[in-house]
Amino acid sequence: xxxxxxxxxxxxxxxxxGGLMTRELLxxxxxxxxxxxxxxxxxxxxxxxxxxxVVISTDSFVVSPIFFRGGNIGELAVHGTVxxxxxxxxxxxxxxxxxxIEEGLPTSEFLEIVRSIKSAADDSGVLIVTGDTKVVESGKxxxxxxxxxxxxxxxxxxxxxxxxxxxxxxxxxxGPIAAHGMAILSEREGLEFESEIQSDTTNLNHLVCDLLDxxxxxxxxxxxxxxxxxxxxxSEIAQDSNLGVLLRETDFPIDLQVSAACEILGLDPLYVAxxxxxxxxxxxxxxxxxxxxMKGHPKGAQAACIGSIVTDHPRKVVMESSIGxxxxxxxxxxxxxxxxx
Amino acid sequence: xxxxxEYRNLEATQKVLGQIAKVVTQPWQIMEICGGQxxxxxRNGLLDLLPEEIxxxxxxxxxxxxxxMELIDLAVTLMEKGVILxxxxxxxxxxxxxxxxxxxxxxxxxxxxxYSPLEAxxxxxxxxxxxxxxxxxxxxxxxxxxxxxxxxxxxxxxxNYSILVSHVLVPPAMEGILGDPHCAIDGFLGAGHVxxxxxxREYHPISEKYKIPIVIxxxxxxxxxxxxxxxxLQLEKxxxxxxxxxxxxxTEEGNRAAQKVIQxxxxxxxxxxxxxxxxxxxxxxxxxxxxSFDAARKFELxxxxxxxxxxxxxxxxxxxxxxxxxxxxxxxxxxxxxxLGAPMVSSEGACAAYYHFASTL
Numbered sequence: 001x002x003x004x005x006x007x008x009x010x011x012x013x014x015x016x017x018g019g020l021m022t023r024e025l026l027x028x029x030x031x032x033x034x035x036x037x038x039x040x041x042x043x044x045x046x047x048x049x050x051x052x053x054v055v056i057s058t059d060s061f062v063v064s065p066i067f068f069r070g071g072n073i074g075e076l077a078v079h080g081t082v083x084x085x086x087x088x089x090x091x092x093x094x095x096x097x098x099x100x101i102e103e104g105l106p107t108s109e110f111l112e113i114v115r116s117i118k119s120a121a122d123d124s125g126v127l128i129v130t131g132d133t134k135v136v137e138s139g140k141x142x143x144x145x146x147x148x149x150x151x152x153x154x155x156x157x158x159x160x161x162x163x164x165x166x167x168x169x170x171x172x173x174x175g176p177i178a179a180h181g182m183a184i185l186s187e188r189e190g191l192e193f194e195s196e197i198q199s200d201t202t203n204l205n206h207l208v209c210d211l212l213d214x215x216x217x218x219x220x221x222x223x224x225x226x227x228x229x230x231x232x233x234x235s236e237i238a239q240d241s242n243l244g245v246l247l248r249e250t251d252f253p254i255d256l257q258v259s260a261a262c263e264i265l266g267l268d269p270l271y272v273a274x275x276x277x278x279x280x281x282x283x284x285x286x287x288x289x290x291x292x293x294m295k296g297h298p299k300g301a302q303a304a305c306i307g308s309i310v311t312d313h314p315r316k317v318v319m320e321s322s323i324g325x326x327x328x329x330x331x332x333x334x335x336x337x338x339x340x341x
Numbered sequence: 342x343x344x345x346x347e348y349r350n351l352e353a354t355q356k357v358l359g360q361i362a363k364v365v366t367q368p369w370q371i372m373e374i375c376g377g378q379x380x381x382x383x384r385n386g387l388l389d390l391l392p393e394e395i396x397x398x399x400x401x402x403x404x405x406x407x408x409x410m411e412l413i414d415l416a417v418t419l420m421e422k423g424v425i426l427x428x429x430x431x432x433x434x435x436x437x438x439x440x441x442x443x444x445x446x447x448x449x450x451x452x453x454x455x456y457s458p459l460e461a462x463x464x465x466x467x468x469x470x471x472x473x474x475x476x477x478x479x480x481x482x483x484x485x486x487x488x489x490x491x492x493x494x495x496x497x498x499x500x501n502y503s504i505l506v507s508h509v510l511v512p513p514a515m516e517g518i519l520g521d522p523h524c525a526i527d528g529f530l531g532a533g534h535v536x537x538x539x540x541x542r543e544y545h546p547i548s549e550k551y552k553i554p555i556v557i558x559x560x561x562x563x564x565x566x567x568x569x570x571x572x573x574l575q576l577e578k579x580x581x582x583x584x585x586x587x588x589x590x591x592t593e594e595g596n597r598a599a600q601k602v603i604q605x606x607x608x609x610x611x612x613x614x615x616x617x618x619x620x621x622x623x624x625x626x627x628x629x630x631x632x633s634f635d636a637a638r639k640f641e642l643x644x645x646x647x648x649x650x651x652x653x654x655x656x657x658x659x660x661x662x663x664x665x666x667x668x669x670x671x672x673x674x675x676x677x678x679x680x681l682g683a684p685m686v687s688s689e690g691a692c693a694a695y696y697h698f699a700s701t702l
Contacts, residue, residue, distance in 0.1 A: 260342055265456070266688075323354040323562045325386020327698040333677050334443075337430030337454065337688070 011105045016135030025133065029111055033118045038094070038129035046129035048094050050153060055090030057081055058149040066113070066143050069183050070198030074113035076275060077146040078120035079203050080226070085150040086205040087222040087278065089158025089212065095121060096149040097131035102141030113144065124203040126150065155209060157216030164220040165241040169309040170287035172280045174207060174300040175200065176253040177230055181272035182261045197257055200276035207299040208278070215290055221281040224274070228332050230306075231270040233279050234317045235331040237309075247307035247319040247329065270319075271332045281309065344589065348561030349385075357566040361573055362392045369576050370396045370525055371569060372518070372661050374511060375532035376403030376689025377560050383694040385562045395569060398661035399694075401514050402532050404479040405431045405687035406659060407614045412507045413437030415642045416476050419505070420450030422640065425468060427453045427461035428476040429483075435683050442476075458490035458504070465494065465502035474636045477504040482534045484508050484625055485599035488606035491627075491634045503636040506627060509612050511535050512543050513623035518660050519551045526661060528572035530565070531557035533587040538603075540595025544583045552581045559587040606631055615683055616655030653682030658691055665695040672696060 007028055014021040031039060038046045059080045066073040078095065085092035097117065101110065121128055179200040186195040204224065211219055223233045230252075234245045254269055262269045276299075282290050287305060294300030307319075317329040347353070373379055379399045382388055388397060401407060414437040420426045426442065433442040433454060446452040455461060458475045465473035477487040487504060494502040511532055518524055531544060536557045548555050554575035558568030568586045575581060585591055603625070612624025627635045636642070652670055657663040665671050665684070675681040677693055684690035 256342060263342070263345065321385040321562075322349045323351050323385055323387070323390075325388075325390050325562075327384055327386045330697050334434065337433060 007107050009107055011101050011103055011107060011110055011135055013103050013135050013137065016101070016133060022133065029114050030131065030133070033114050034121075034128040036127050036129070038127060046094070048129055048151075050093070050151065053154055054151055055085050055088050055092070055154055056149065056151045057084035057088065058147065059084060060145060060147045062142065062145050063184065064142055065184075065187050066109070068187050068199055069196070070179075071201040072113055072116050073144060073146055074116035075120035076201050077148045078117055078124060078126070079201050079275060081148040081150040082124045082126060083204045083224045083278070085152050086208040087224050089155050089160040089208070089222065090152040091155055091209055092124065092126050092150045092152035092205055094129045094151050095126050097128050098147040099131070099133045100141055100145040101133065101135045102143050103135050103138050105143050110144070120203065124205055155212040157212050158219070159217040160219060160222055162221060162237070162240045165237060165243060165281050165309055166220070167243060167309055167311045168284035169220055169281045170284050170305050171234070171245070171247070171307045171309070172282060172287065172291055172294065172303055172305050173225075173230065173253065173277055174204070174280070174294055175277040175302045176255045176258065177225070177274055177277065178254060178258050178262060178269035178272035180275040181229070182258050184273075185265065185267075186261060195257060195261055197255075197261060200274060202276035202299065204276065204278050204299060207294070207297055210297060211280070211290070211293065214293055215282070215286060218283040218286045218290065219280055220283065223279045225277065225279055226275060227273050229269070229271040229273060230279065231268075231317065231329045232331055234307075234329065237281065238315050238317050241309070242314050244310040244313040244315070245307060245317040246310045246312075247317065249319055250322050251304055251306045253302045253304045267336050270329060271336050284308070345561065348559070348563040350563060354562050354566055357563065357570050358390055361395065361566065361570050364570075364577055365392050365394045365573055366577060368394045368396065369527045369573060370398050371528045371530060371572050372398040372400045372526045373530040373558070373565070374400040374402040374515065375535070375560075376406070376687070376691070376694075377534065378402075378530060378532070378558065378565060379691050380689055380694050381560050381562065382565060383698040387562055387565060388699070391569065395573065398526055399658070399664070399691040400661060401518070401614070401617065401659040402480065402511065402535075403659070403684065403687050403689040403691070404483070404509065405435055406655065406683040406690045407509055407617065408432070408435070408478045408507045408683070409613045409615045410437050411613075412478075412505065413442065414439065415637065416442055416474075416505055417445045417450070418642060419474050419636065419640060420445045420452060423451070423471075424640075425451045425453060425464060425471050425473045426476060427455050427458070427464065427473065429456070429478070430454045431687050431689070432476055432478060435686050436680060458487050459493060462490050462493045462497070462499065462502055465499050466497060469501060472501050472503070475502075475504045478507045480509055480511055480532070480535050481539045481603070482537075484603045484607065485538060485596070488602045491606050491631055492602065494634065495631075500633075503634045503639050504627075505636040506625065507612070508607065508625035509614060510609075510623055510625070512547060513620050514614070515547055517617070517620050517623070519547070519553065521660065523662065526553070527576055528554040529556070530568045530572065531555050531583075533557060533559045533564070533590060536587070536591045536595065538596050538599050540593050541583055541585060541591065542593060548581050548583050554581045555583045557583070557585045557587050557591050559590065614659075616653070616659050618656075650681045655682040655684050658684050665692040666699075668692070
C-alpha cells in the first residue's frame with residue numbers, strides 16, 4: 001500500500017494539469033520507479049542511441065478489469081508492444097509510456113500498475129525513456145488507459161515478411177491458446193463464472209531473439225495472436241499470402257481448464273485472445289528442429305505444430321476436425337458473443 | 342475432457358459412419374431440430390462424411406432466428422426509454438426492422454449481455470431507481486431460468502424487474518412442418534437439451550400420427566452419427582418410434598423441478614415465429630397473475646407487425662425446404678456482417694453455420 005502522506009489516496013484532475021501536482025505524481029511514482037539516464041535528461045522527449053534501420057510499433061491498452069489473474073494492464077502494456085516489435089524481427093530497446101487516468105483511481109492501484117510496468121520492462125530488457133500523464137473527469141474514462149510505443153533494431157539474421165510464406169511451411173504456436181481471453185472473461189461482471197485461469201501475458205522478445213540467432217531466415221513469418229486469436233492470424237496469412245492454411249484441431253495445445261471454460265461459455269478458443277504466445281510460420285524442412293528448440297525454451301515449453309501452408313484452397317483457412325471432417329475457419333466479425341443454449 | 346472427448350473420438354465416429362453406410366439402401370431426409378445440432382454437424386465437417394443417401398435438413402430450432410422482428414424493435418424501444426436491457430449474447434446482433442440491440446447500445450442504450458437471467462435480477466436489485474428488462478427468448482431450454490428470475494424478483498419484492506417474453510416450443514413447430522403437404526422429411530433428430538427439460542413423452546403421439554422416427558440426440562459428433570444411425574435403422578425397417586440416444590442427459594419424464602417452475606409462471610399461448618408466421622399454442626406467455634412482470638404490458642408496447650426483408654427466405658430455411666446456399670443472396674448480399682435475416686447472424690442459424698464452417702471449397 002502507498003503510505004507517503006504527500007500524495008492523496010486517489011488520482012485527481014489536478015494530477016494531469018501540468019502543474020505542481022503533476023510534478024509530485026511524476027516525482028513520487030513515475031521517475032523514482034523508472035529512474036534511468038534517458039529520463040534524467042528531463043527533455044520533453046528522449047534522445048536515444050540507435051544505428052541503422054529502426055523497428056517501431058505502438059499499441060493502446062484499455063483492458064477491463066485492469067487487474068486480472070496472471071497480470072494487470074501495466075505489464076500487458078509492456079508485453080504487447082515489446083511483442084509487436086519482436087514479431088517484426090526487431091530487438092526492442094526503448095519504450096514510451098502514456099497514461100490516461102480517470103480521476104478517482106486509487107493511488108495505490110496506480111503505484112501497483114507502475115511497479116508492474118517496471119518489472120515487465122526489466123524482464124523484457126527495455127527502458128522507459130519518455131511518457132505522458134493525462135487525467136480525465138470521472139465517467140470519461142475507464143480507470144486507466146495506457147499507450148506504449150516501442151523502438152528497437154532489426155535482428156541481423158531476421159528476414160521476416162509475408163512474401164516469404166510458401167507452400168510446405170509449417171505453423172508453430174509457442175504455447176497453449178486462449179488463456180488470456182478466458183482469464184479476462186471469467187472476471188468480467190455479469191458472467192457469474194469463476195475460474196483459476198491465468199492470463200498468459202508475457203514477453204516473447206527473448207524467444208524470438210533466440211529463435212532468430214539459431215535459425216535466422218528459416219523463420220518466415222511471426223505473429224502474436226492477440227485479439228481475434230489464432231484464427232485471426234491464420235485468416236490474415238491466407239488472405240495476404242494468397243495461399244491456403246490447413247489446421248489440425250487435435251494438435252492445438254490448450255489447457256484443460258481453458259478448454260472447459262470455452263465449452264461452458266460456448267466460445268471457440270480459436271477466436272479467443274492470447275497475450276503470451278506467438279505463431280511462427282517456418283521452413284517445412286527445419287520445422288521439427290525449430291519446434292524442439294521452442295520446447296526447450298522457457299517461453300515455449302508447450303509449443304506445438306498446428307498446421308501447414310498449402311496451395312489448395314488459396315486465401316482460405318481450413319481445419320480438420322477431431323473426427324476427420326473439414327470446415328472453413330472465418331475471421332471473427334465483431335466480438336465473440338455468449339450463446340443462448 | 343470427460344463426457345466430451347469420448348464423443349469427439351475419430352475411431353468411434355467412423356465406426357458408426359461405416360454402420361450407417363452398411364444399412365442404408367435408399368435416400369432419406371432427416372431433419373435435426375436444433376440449431377446447436379446444425380452447428381455441430383457443419384463445424385465438425387460431418388455433412389461431407391455421411392453417405393450420400395443421407396440428406397440432413399436443418400430445422401427451426403434456432404431461438405434467435407425465430408424471435409419476431411417486432412420483439413427486437415420493442416427491445417430497442419425499451420433501450421431508448423432508458424431501460425437497462427439484459428440479453429443473451431446471440432440476440433444482440435440480430436437486426437430488427439431498424440437497428441439491432443448492439444447498434445442501440447452504440448447510440449447510448451444500456452445493454453447488458455448476460456449468461457443468466459438471475460444476473461438481471463441482481464442488476465435490478467442494485468439499481469432500484471432504474472427499470473431492468475430481461476429479453477426472455479428461447480425454446481423450452483431457457484424457460485426454467487427465465488421463470489426462476491420472475492420468482493426470484495417476486496420473492497425479493499422487486500418492482501423494477503420485468504421480462505420481454507418470446508418463448509417458443511418444439512413440438513408445435515414439428516407438427517407445423519409435418520402438416521405441410523410439401524414436407525419430405527423422413528425422420529427427426531430430436532433436440533437433446535429441450536428434452537433434458539421436457540422429457541420426450543409428448544413426442545410419442547407425433548411419431549404415431551405422422552408415422553415418423555424421432556431420435557432424441559445430443560450435440561457431439563458421435564451423438565449425431567448415432568442418432569442418424571438409429572433413425573436410418575428404423576427407416577430401413579419401416580418402423581417408427583421415439584428413441585433416446587442422449588441418455589446421459591435426457592429421461593422420458595425430463596426435469597420435473599424445471600417443468601414445475603415453468604408451469605408456475607407461464608401458460609401456453611399462440612406465438613409468432615419469425616419467417617414462419619403465427620403457430621397456435623406454440624409458445625409460452627406469462628400467466629395473468631404474473632402480468633406485472635410482463636415488460637410488453639408494463640411499458641405499453643405494441644407490436645406493429647412490420648414486414649420482413651422480402652429478399653430473405655428465412656421461412657423456407659427454417660422449415661427445411663431450402664438449404665442456405667440455395668438462396669441467391671447467400672454469401673453475397675447477405676453475410677454475417679450485413680445480414681438480410683436472422684439465420685445469417687445467430688450462431689445457431691443454418692445460414693451462419695454454412696457461412697462460417699461449410700467447406701464449400
